[in-house]
Amino acid sequence: MPTSAFVLLVLVLATTLGWALLRLRSQQRAVRSLQQAIVRQQRMLRENLPGALGGAWDALCDATSDLIDEATRLRELRAGHLAQLEATLGSLREAVLVIDGSSRVVLANQALQEIFPHTNRILGQRLEGALRSVGFLNCVEAVRRGAAEPQQEVEFVEGAHSTWVEVTGTPIPPLDGGKEAWALFVLHDITRQKKLEAMRREFVANVSHELRTPLSVIKGYVETLTDGHHEMPLDDRDKFLRTIARHTERLNSLLEDLLTLSRLESTSPGLRPESVSLPALLADVLADYGARPAAAAHRLHAAVDPALAPLPADPLKITQAVENLLDNALKYTPAGSRIDVEARLRDREIVVTVRDNGPGIPAADLPHIFERFYRVEKGRSREKGGTGLGLSIVKHIVQLHGGRAWAESTPGQGSAFHFSLPINHPS
Numbered sequence: 001m002p003t004s005a006f007v008l009l010v011l012v013l014a015t016t017l018g019w020a021l022l023r024l025r026s027q028q029r030a031v032r033s034l035q036q037a038i039v040r041q042q043r044m045l046r047e048n049l050p051g052a053l054g055g056a057w058d059a060l061c062d063a064t065s066d067l068i069d070e071a072t073r074l075r076e077l078r079a080g081h082l083a084q085l086e087a088t089l090g091s092l093r094e095a096v097l098v099i100d101g102s103s104r105v106v107l108a109n110q111a112l113q114e115i116f117p118h119t120n121r122i123l124g125q126r127l128e129g130a131l132r133s134v135g136f137l138n139c140v141e142a143v144r145r146g147a148a149e150p151q152q153e154v155e156f157v158e159g160a161h162s163t164w165v166e167v168t169g170t171p172i173p174p175l176d177g178g179k180e181a182w183a184l185f186v187l188h189d190i191t192r193q194k195k196l197e198a199m200r201r202e203f204v205a206n207v208s209h210e211l212r213t214p215l216s217v218i219k220g221y222v223e224t225l226t227d228g229h230h231e232m233p234l235d236d237r238d239k240f241l242r243t244i245a246r247h248t249e250r251l252n253s254l255l256e257d258l259l260t261l262s263r264l265e266s267t268s269p270g271l272r273p274e275s276v277s278l279p280a281l282l283a284d285v286l287a288d289y290g291a292r293p294a295a296a297a298h299r300l301h302a303a304v305d306p307a308l309a310p311l312p313a314d315p316l317k318i319t320q321a322v323e324n325l326l327d328n329a330l331k332y333t334p335a336g337s338r339i340d341v342e343a344r345l346r347d348r349e350i351v352v353t354v355r356d357n358g359p360g361i362p363a364a365d366l367p368h369i370f371e372r373f374y375r376v377e378k379g380r381s382r383e384k385g386g387t388g389l390g391l392s393i394v395k396h397i398v399q400l401h402g403g404r405a406w407a408e409s410t411p412g413q414g415s416a417f418h419f420s421l422p423i424n425h426p427s
């Protein structure tokens with residue numbers, strides 16, 4: 001081959017290789033640009049392609065941009081639907097929870113957040129981390145297997161706080177195209193009902209227990225008297241009848257206190273407010289007690305501010321509250337103890353105090369003594385004719401007047417029972 005021809009061949013080969021390299025680089029840049037456009041989900045213009053790549057690349061660019069547009073539209077549509085769904089669920093009073101195939105929370109409405117206020121940012125969390133309840137996890141499993149009961153009561157425990165929820169669950173097709181079924185739950189807060197049920201059960205158990213002892217004593221003595229009163233010595237008959245009378249009186253007090261409590265707790269507690277002068281009311285109560293044989297062994301003192309202005313209150317109910325406190329002071333302190341009745345103005349309320357220097361109340365019992373049927377010493381209270389309802393009645397009376405009742409005590413030194421009455425409560 002002549003030298004000139006060889007040089008020409010080398011030149012042509014070099015030019016072709018250079019051109020091919022340039023084109024390859026342009027194509028690499030084009031692929032990168034398309035990849036970035038897809039990642040950023042931004043349309044790509046033909047003009048942004050490196051020059052002179054040809055019609056096929058223009059078509060690829062247009063098709064990719066159309067796909068990006070379509071994906072954006074579908075995303076917006078889905079977001080719109082989810083927003084709509086969220087708005088709809090948000091307006092529901094029922095709490096709604098949707099979890100995906102891997103038990104991640106996909107949707108939780110406002111009502112759910114209200115049931116579980118301590119659980120924040122529940123969305124996206126795994127169920128077992130967000131809402132701790134073995135019962136609920138079992139319920140989720142059962143729903144997935146299609147074996148769930150139509151409605152289930154489930155307890156959620158958060159520290160010392162327990163929430164009871166009635167759950168209805170149903171599996172739904174996965175919205176993410178996955179294989180595992182999603183699940184939708186409607187939750188209804190029944191904590192209040194549960195608490196009321198427990199209170200009712202406890203109350204019925206307490207009342208039955210209180211009734212049982214005097215009734216069985218009365219029954220036993222009546223049977224003995226019925227069978228053998230002819231040959232029974234008069235003294236024994238007398239003793240038996242007195243025991244029956246004492247237990248009948250106990251039943252009577254219990255029923256009286258129960259009726260009083262039930263009236264006070266009803267929607268119409270029968271309050272008859274009028275303008276009451278506390279110094280006069282307390283003087284009457286003390287005069288009455290001073291004349292009772294039960295108070296003879298005690299020293300009663302009054303320290304009532306005579307200038308206390310009249311306040312709106314039901315005088316009979318306030319009298320009952322003071323009497324219950326005085327009865328207790330007499331019942332639970334030994335003969336010779338001192339009992340002080342005080343009343344003074346403090347801010348916008350009058351505080352009445354019944355103080356004694358008796359045995360006092362242990363600190364552990366103090367927060368409970370206003371609860372129904374709570375007694376520090378059960379035997380002693382019953383022996384003294386107590387029903388366990390006296391302080392509960394005081395608390396209710398005072399609350400109906402817009403005030404509150406509380407107690408302070410130093411064991412071995414005495415107790416002070418206080419109640420406050422606002423001076424301008426509309427009773």
Ligand code: ADP
Nearest residue numbers: 328329332375376377381386387388389390391
């Ligand atoms: P009870 O009918 O048993 O007296 P209360 O509700 O009036 O019921 O009182 C609840 C409990 O509080 C009593 O059983 C008694 O143990 C305790 N208690 C009340 N007042 C006094 C007091 N002044 N001193 C000591 N303990 C008291």
